[in-house]
Amino acid sequence: xxxxxxxxxxxxxILSSWCNVYLLVLVTLVVVIGLLYLFTKYFD
Amino acid sequence: MAWIDWLVLAVTLLSxxxxxxxxxxxTKNLQGYLLADRQLPWYxxxxxxxxxxxxxxxFLSAPGQAYTDGIRFVQFYFGLPLAMIVLCVTFVPxxxxxxxxxxxxxxxxxxxxxxxxxxxxxxxVQRGISTGITIYAPSLVLxxxxxxxxxxxxxxxxxxxxxxxxxxxxxxxxxxxxxxMIIIFSGLFLAVGFIITLLPKEVGVIDALRVAGKMGKxxxxxxTFDLSNRYNIWSGIIGGFFLQLxxxxxxxxxxxxxxxxxxxxQSRLGLVMNGLVKIPMQFFILMIGALVFxxxxxxxxxxxFNEVSIAQVEKGTHSKEVENLKQQYKELQxxxxxxxxxxxxxxxxxxxxxxxxxxxxxxxxxxxxxxVRGALKALIKQQSTLSExxxxxxxFLYFVMHYxxxxxxxxxxxxxFLAAMGSTASGxxxxxxxxxxxxxxxxxxxxxxxxxxxxISRWITVGWGLFSMLIAIYSGQMGNLIEAVNILGSLFYGxxxxxxxxxxxxxxxxxxxxxxxxxxxxxxxxxxxxxEWTSFLWLNLIxxxxxxxxxxxxxxxxxxxxxxx
Numbered sequence: 001x002x003x004x005x006x007x008x009x010x011x012x013x014i015l016s017s018w019c020n021v022y023l024l025v026l027v028t029l030v031v032v033i034g035l036l037y038l039f040t041k042y043f044d
Numbered sequence: 045m046a047w048i049d050w051l052v053l054a055v056t057l058l059s060x061x062x063x064x065x066x067x068x069x070x071t072k073n074l075q076g077y078l079l080a081d082r083q084l085p086w087y088x089x090x091x092x093x094x095x096x097x098x099x100x101x102x103f104l105s106a107p108g109q110a111y112t113d114g115i116r117f118v119q120f121y122f123g124l125p126l127a128m129i130v131l132c133v134t135f136v137p138x139x140x141x142x143x144x145x146x147x148x149x150x151x152x153x154x155x156x157x158x159x160x161x162x163x164x165x166x167x168x169v170q171r172g173i174s175t176g177i178t179i180y181a182p183s184l185v186l187x188x189x190x191x192x193x194x195x196x197x198x199x200x201x202x203x204x205x206x207x208x209x210x211x212x213x214x215x216x217x218x219x220x221x222x223x224x225m226i227i228i229f230s231g232l233f234l235a236v237g238f239i240i241t242l243l244p245k246e247v248g249v250i251d252a253l254r255v256a257g258k259m260g261k262x263x264x265x266x267x268t269f270d271l272s273n274r275y276n277i278w279s280g281i282i283g284g285f286f287l288q289l290x291x292x293x294x295x296x297x298x299x300x301x302x303x304x305x306x307x308x309x310q311s312r313l314g315l316v317m318n319g320l321v322k323i324p325m326q327f328f329i330l331m332i333g334a335l336v337f338x339x340x341x342x343x344x345x346x347x348x349f350n351e352v353s354i355a356q357v358e359k360g361t362h363s364k365e366v367e368n369l370k371q372q373y374k375e376l377q378x379x380x381x382x383x384x385x386x387x388x389x390x391x392x393x394x395x396x397x398x399x400x401x402x403x404x405x406x407x408x409x410x411x412x413x414x415x416v417r418g419a420l421k422a423l424i425k426q427q428s429t430l431s432e433x434x435x436x437x438x439x440f441l442y443f444v445m446h447y448x449x450x451x452x453x454x455x456x457x458x459x460x461f462l463a464a465m466g467s468t469a470s471g472x473x474x475x476x477x478x479x480x481x482x483x484x485x486x487x488x489x490x491x492x493x494x495x496x497x498x499x500i501s502r503w504i505t506v507g508w509g510l511f512s513m514l515i516a517i518y519s520g521q522m523g524n525l526i527e528a529v530n531i532l533g534s535l536f537y538g539x540x541x542x543x544x545x546x547x548x549x550x551x552x553x554x555x556x557x558x559x560x561x562x563x564x565x566x567x568x569x570x571x572x573x574x575x576e577w578t579s580f581l582w583l584n585l586i587x588x589x590x591x592x593x594x595x596x597x598x599x600x601x602x603x604x605x606x607x608x609x
Contacts, residue, residue, distance in 0.1 A: 013309060014313075043253055
């Protein structure tokens with residue numbers, strides 16, 4: 001596994017940290033799947 | 045096509061190619077040619093990554109797939125955002141820190157040259173074939189427009205891409221992809237606008253979508269867990285995650301894109317952008333197919349969308365049967381339209397029982413139409429082994445050619461070409477990188493000057509272009525192209541990803557164990573696919589996990605014992 005130091009050697013230019021950036025991706029995925037589920041139910 | 049369409053097509057393509065070559069005019073060495081001097085910002089990286097994955101196949105096959113099978117294919121991409129996170133955390137810093145040209149260089153440092161060459165070889169086989177398929181897709185477009193055999197158009201298309209890629213290199217690929225994506229999305233939004241305006245006045249967008257929904261075309265999510273079901277939420281998240289991780293983490297056509305980022309942060313942001321945008325983008329493209337389906341509920345749909353194939357059958361001994369089937373299809377469609385309009389009316393006025401009767405009526409008519417269409421497909425298959433019996437790749441194209449206004453047709457055709465150029469150029473570029481860096485330079489380390497290396501890279505690109513052209517000529521017999529590419533990737537990606545995961549996370553495993561495990565795993569994956577044990581999406585997961593387990597076992601029980609003895 002790469003060194004932990006490598007993960008943080010370049011700070012994220014947005015949202016303060018890479019952790020927050022990845023959290024944004026996860027939340028977006030959950031929201032998109034939720035919306036698609038509602039879409040499916042509505043047009044079923 | 046009208047002259048204005050040809051003009052739009054020619055101006056768009058030539059401008060993009062000229063722009064790419066102009067932006068890459070200062071390329072003097074291998075790093076510039078293969079990695080754009082590692083100077084690109086995040087949005088370049090992100091759009092380049094997206095353009096590489098979104099080939100012409102995406103814009104031809106995906107709407108066709110939504111038309112015939114619904115939009116459930118969107119679930120295939122659910123694992124992608126998760127894969128982007130793993131890539132950002134693990135692969136990107138690793139590759140950047142080691143200053144590699146290709147992903148496979150890392151494997152020699154971790155194991156030995158044998159593993160590097162084996163993995164590179166697997167990549168070259170699958171990417172060489174996939175690139176051929178991406179050339180075939182736009183050749184299909186030209187074939188239909190010019191009414192000439194697809195073989196000739198494949199050769200024409202391949203030559204165009206080879207010239208452009210050989211001169212442009214990675215810098216040209218990335219710069220043109222930026223413009224390509226802008227033009228592609230502008231064109232697709234225009235197409236959606238036209239579909240909506242072409243619906244009957246009494247039918248709104250929501251009505252059209254409800255019709256598609258009632259015909260099962262808008263089932264984006266399927267929560268049933270079924271290993272034999274190709275697309276459901278579980279295969280998308282789990283299987284899709286492993287496929288996307290393999291594709292973006294170990295396929296040089298993608299690794300080469302994000303290695304052009306000028307820093308780790310820029311490469312990461314490019315991948316994050318891809319993770320955020322990809323699913324909505326794919327949903328949008330599939331919805332175009334669903335809207336085209338709705339459109340054809342109110343307009344006469346052809347019984348078969350490939351006009352060349354049907355014309356061939358009409359000339360043969362089954363001409364009378366074809367005529368009868370076409371007539372039946374037309375009559376059934378007229379009856380179905382009446383049911384649909386009555387259903388919409390009854391549903392709006394809350395006449396539940398009448399609405400239910402009409403709904404059953406139009407579903408029944410659709411089933412009858414599908415039977416008639418199936419009979420025609422059987423005739424087409426019977427008539428000639430070369431004629432395609434799947435017209436999914438022609439559905440969107442047929443709509444564009446017959447219903448969009450002049451000028452817009454040229455733009456939409458240009459989009460197909462641009463998408464093909466972007467992904468094919470990335471493919472050829474990555475094939476050249478891997479052949480040059482992992483084979484030629486690795487096996488001849490003390491030979492060439494920078495100028496010679498650049499020249500050799502260009503000749504290698506020409507060679508792969510010709511190979512891909514040959515593959516393109518035989519791609520017509522592969523059915524749905526987008527699935528063919530994904531199935532092909534799944535046969536090799538599991539093994540390749542497994543090798544990388546062992547390299548990253550199983551430090552005690554050495555080269556002999558991983559090599560033995562890789563050979564066994566690849567044989568098993570091909571057998572599992574051949575015997576249809578499971579849907580192809582699961583092959584990536586099975587392949588990578590099996591390889592990790594086998595490598596661990598071989599290291600613990602076989603190679604460790606030998607070392608002790």
